Amino acid sequence: MTTILDVSRRAGVAKSTVSRVLSGRGYTSEKTRDAVLKAAQELNYRPNVLARNLARQTSDTIGLILPAGANVSRYLASLIDEIHKSAHAAGKDVIMRHIEDLPGQALSSIYDLIDHRCEAVLYYNASSSAHYEETIAVIDEEIEKFPVPVMLLNSYLPKHPNYCVWYEHEKYAAKPVEYLIEKGHRQIAYLSCSLVQRTAQARQIGYQQALSQAGIDYDPQRFIEGLPVSEDGSVPRDMCEVGYLACKELLARDVSFTAICCVNDHLAIGALKALQEHGLNVPNDVALFGFDDSPVLNYFTPSISSVILPSAELISYAVALCFAHLNKTPFPDYQQHHIDAQLVIRDSVTNR
């Protein structure tokens, strides 16, 4: 690769003169400037970005740490896109790092990106991480010691709310339950995926809180935790199948219900099939709610009601917060980003 030395030799000037010309800083005669530019062009010289970054001790780069495999989530995909767009608009690059779920990974991966002179680091704390609480505790404790802004995504930092972005899953999950209660339902079942997922735990709490607020006793018989793999643990199930089997288990239990809320749309799609195979009519016998509002819900008969997560709002808040840290401007206000979920009512629910 051509170096600045090659250019200086070709142009017959000192290396420092080449630097002056190419950086546009300091005086050089027009003749020298032309000679250097001509030599650089002839040799197809490209400035060494690493050297430039070293001199400035910054890489104009934002670090983004994600759990391995995380790209498959539609929410995370939008987050990645938005951060890239905003970073590039501000003349910055994004280095993404995918990490395994190991103890101590949070701090070591953050310091690793700081060592690469990232100007800010965003750490996505996966709901399914075995070290989810540990990560929150460690980052909440260490956050002021980092030499650059570090932000935690998908978790609330009790001591540092302006360094994190989080969902209020309990509140969102209560919404369809509250709606059904308002429409006269009292026997509302809930189909969850594995409670290893913090999101699933939080949504279960939201379901229970909505019942409790309406004075309805929580009946564990009406709650099913679907298994993500076959009974012998060998074959992973797709989420629709998890919902199908969870709903079959609910139907096999000695418990009545007039509505089902699901932790996500896929479980609701599977539940619809199980209900229809059982000879039940949706919505007349059983009302049904998904969660996430996939466009495909419109194409089932009946079309399936759902809940829209405030992903766009949360992403815009995360990006605004990150740039407030970088530019040392006031923090945006969480509430002002109108971060709340919305119901989408389709044919799968009806008044009692």
Place this chain on the structure above:
Amino acid sequence: MTTILDVSRRAGVAKSTVSRVLSGRGYTSEKTRDAVLKAAQELNYRPNVLARNLARQTSDTIGLILPAGANVSRYLASLIDEIHKSAHAAGKDVIMRHIEDLPGQALSSIYDLIDHRCEAVLYYNASSSAHYEETIAVIDEEIEKFPVPVMLLNSYLPKHPNYCVWYEHEKYAAKPVEYLIEKGHRQIAYLSCSLVQRTAQARQIGYQQALSQAGIDYDPQRFIEGLPVSEDGSVPRDMCEVGYLACKELLARDVSFTAICCVNDHLAIGALKALQEHGLNVPNDVALFGFDDSPVLNYFTPSISSVILPSAELISYAVALCFAHLNKTPFPDYQQHHIDAQLVIRDSVTNR
């Protein structure tokens, strides 16, 4: 941030001695080594990765260039994950860059990552890019001039097949058509998304080739190009809706058909709804094929047949090819990666 100079001052030794101790290269006395390590620890010194990279003129980094918004594709998400996993297993990082679809972006973004001293650059050529052919031509011409290995993903380079990874969409798209012909169908319609997508163009060709090989005339009345936006161009349609409306248009035409193949699963889901609303029975009146094999196809009544793209095979080939370039080992063989599509037959197709 603590520098090597701070450590040398604290330990009372020269900077070069600190370098020797921390790199483990060259001789130092035990006493000096202990003093340096103690000072580094006390000052919480972290080696400057930029400086280290500059000295080695490499960043141990693979560059990956993707179209903005590309994360949403499930295939691309798997590709990103696999490249990250293989790179990290080899002790390398991945810098991802999302770029807009502008003329000349291919070369400028590749050179930009080369300037960052990436050891290899992977460029994903989006099927929907307005500069798709331009990118292929330019890279096929320039590829041997790049100072590091550059690979093109999602396109075939006629002069450099070992520098690219591609799908044989024509061949894959012919498969369900051939299957239907074998089962006695002669009047096979095809629902496409916008032909701006190169993938859609290629799949249309595959459909026509399969008909032609069986001696069946192609009837343009049986081919519909679904519109991605509302008629006034203002509202984007989800893909299921594109299929629903395309199928309604087909039904409105004065043409008979006993089977429909679709460019993707979403169009097939929309088509199923349109056919059922029209009072037609799937599969008895019309057989139906999607493409991509989403798990959700099992949950429709009838379940929808589809085609599995050889994504896993292609990704493993891409990663193997990239590391063959990096390690200067022999190129893997495309054919040996068994890169072919597979049919998944469900209730939506039946013998005539």
